[in-house]
Amino acid sequence: MQAESQRQSWLRFLTDPKLALMLALGFSSGLPFLLVFSTQSAWLREAGVSTQHIGLMSWVALAYSFKFLWAPLLDRYDAPFLGPLLGRRRGWMALTQFGVALCLAGLAFGDPAHRLAWTIVFAFCLGFFSATQDIMIDGWRIAVAPPEDQGEMSAASQIGYKFAILCAGAGALYLAQFVSWRAAYLAMACMMAVGLGATLMAPEPRAHIVVGPERHINVIAAYRDPLRDFLQRNGRFALLFLALLSIYRLPDFLSGVMANPLYIDLGFTKADIANVTKLFGFWVGLGGIFAGGVAVTRFGLMPSLLIGGIAASASHLALAELAAHGADIRFLTVSVCVENFAGGFAGTALIAFMSSLTSPLYAAAQYALLSSLYALPGKLLGGLSGYAVAAIGYPAFFVATSCIGIPVAAICIAVWRVQARQSAASGQPEAA
Incomplete structure (x- = not known):
């Protein structure tokens, strides 16, 4: 009986569209993390940046720690341009995914050995867009599925996140070793298409949406x-x-x-x-x-x-x-x-x-x-x-x-x- 229950659970995981979308969105959420933090530190050290400056560079990821400052506002107000087209949560998700891809491309064309300021600016923006994407993906997960399905949704998200970490870690390092750091970061920017495609196919949840426009925040x-x-x-x-x-x-x-x-x-x-x-x-x-x-x-x-x-x-x-x-x-x-x-x-x-x-x-x-x-x-x-x-x-x-x-x-x-x-x-x- 237990084996049959486990088999049914796996079949649902493989066939439920929401779980498949959550897997792709989890991938999109995890992809930028190492690229603004761990993988980038290897690039900086190889370029001759001192350990002191590498430590200070970790502060560009502080957006992950301060995301609570703007998280409540994203639940109440539409994203500019894309919000009216895609809905509140999908609009913010698509906007931040575009932002992550552009920042990764910006880092790819940087030169930390000679233009460290360029790298700092794009890394800071990457942290902001990535943290904002995480907020909205969590919000979509909570709103689109009932409480009894949240365990499976969280599992799908973590699996996608881990595979993204694999790509942004080992994949980026391999590309940097055998091609170049620029090729590695450009490839990662292209892989954000996985999350963007899931966002466009995802249903816009009705729960937690404020009805009617609000003129004052x-x-x-x-x-x-x-x-x-x-x-x-x-x-x-x-x-x-x-x-x-x-x-x-x-x-x-x-x-x-x-x-x-x-x-x-x-x-x-x-x-x-x-x-x-x-x-x-x-x-x-x-x-x-x-x-x-x-x-x-x-x-x-x-x-x-x-x-x-x-x-x-x-x-x-x-x-x-x-x-x-x-x-x-x-x-x-x-x-x-x-x-x-x-x-x-x-x-x-x-x-x-x-x-x-x-x-x-x-x-x-x-x-x-x-x-x-x-x-x-x-x-x-x-x-x-x-x-x-x-x-x-x-x-x-x-x-x-x-x-x-x-x-x-x-x-x-x-x-x-x-x-x-x-x-x-x-x-x-x-x-x-």
Whole structure:
């Protein structure tokens, strides 16, 4: 019976048009991320840009952390030009996808070794358009499918996102190795056609659409209502939950900025990096995501969140060992396996935790707020990571990032106790 149910679930995943569209939109959402962050850092380092400047360049991706500032407005107002033609959500999605493609093309014609300012401008715009696209794709997913289908929609989105990461990581590095960085970024710009095609074929949802034109932007209500709802539901423990979000993935954000520069400085080729970190690491990361999902279902949310936080932080000790040992493809493979598996596990637990804090009534605005908050401290401090490496070296830097797991574990335990008391007071079992 269970096997038959699983077979029917896979058949629906393969035949449901909404899931196919979500797969393509997830791909479109994930494609720009590495190109404005990790992959670009390899290009910058190869061009001779200092680690200090590479660390500062990570700030161009701060749009992902501040997207909550304009997310509520996108739910209420149409996109210019395309909104009346395609609808509110599809109009914004198409507009931002055009913007991402144009910015990738702009980066392709840049020369970071001699015109770094050009690269900074287009990278900043790419981060803005990409973050805005994420807002609208999340909003479309929530509005177009009922709550009982959101699990499958989220799974389709994550699968598409992961394959986009593979293309923007390994694919771009291969093209850069055997052709040029310009060819790599132009190819990625063309691949945005996948998301644009899905947007044009997608149905425009009716839910969450304000009826009738609004002449004045009600900024106060747009930001007040989602925040007030969150604070009322979580009370005095809201700040504790937000503190956990802000620190949980901090070690990964700090180490992620310096990982590719480490590989380049150790002497690994772009093909080596692509083979191990993007291709092999891709499947290991998927294994970590699967293991995290099983753990949340079987053992509960908070135990999985605690294990993931400790594992993700401790995994950076493998990078410290690689930096101390030197260029050895075996050490590179082990460190990537450990970090990707732990990161996938922790990411799955964190998404489940953020979803548990979100109200269905304000899902888009609140999820944008929470997802921005968990990335903001890492983005800000990540800009200084290059100075830290220059001061103390790669091994000590990665040991220091792993030590952040100590306060992560402490806050996880505190949140676990709070949620256990809340569940006991309401007479309900702890939510998984």
